[in-house]
Amino acid sequence: QVQLVQSGAEVKKPGASVKVSCKASGYTFRSYPIHWVRQAPGQGLEWMGWIRNGNDNTKYSQKFLDRVTFIRDTSATTAYMELSSLTSEDTAVYYCAREGDIQAADPYFDSWGQGTLVTVSS
């Protein structure tokens, strides 16, 4: 079955960068886009963007445009999200999610990673 397994919790100081991994299995990794979504403590879901694994195209939310990078390693079936210039406002659980239907234009997420807590604290 489709499975996305993320890396463990991170604690970072303000100004640092963090890199979260998302290991995929159970499907053809290169065929499905991976999206990144974050959730601050007690808050709602916030879409960060996606990477299309077939051609490495990326789309970043305007909010993160200058601070976030998505990459993927097809041989390792792993996607990565790197966020730089961290502040306390970036403390959140970060999720990777698979886009469910590569044939349609509907960006729904049918499988999610378990989430990675990133804490930014001095």
Next chain:
Amino acid sequence: QSALTQPPSASGSPGQSVTISCTGTSSDVGGYNYVSWYQQHPGKAPKLMIYGVTKRPSGVPDRFSGSKSGNTASLTVSGLQAEDEADYYCSSYAGSNSVVFGGGTKLTVL
């Protein structure tokens, strides 16, 4: 783009029906039939409940249904059960390959 608007809370007794709204604009909810709904229990990852406004993934009970009118989408949970108590989020395609989520609704089963 701005987050879609959901009521912060909703509630119902076991067996009853409850509807959660999700209001956007003609640039997102109203412009595309690409609205999804997710259920999230505390400490867990979200789970897809509805996609394409009305479609249910396999394994999701038919007590969950979706609809849309104009710029507002809705999720209806019929025959409420205790395990339906969770946070619910809508999302929509917002053009230019972007996605926007709603603020979330906490559903309480009384």
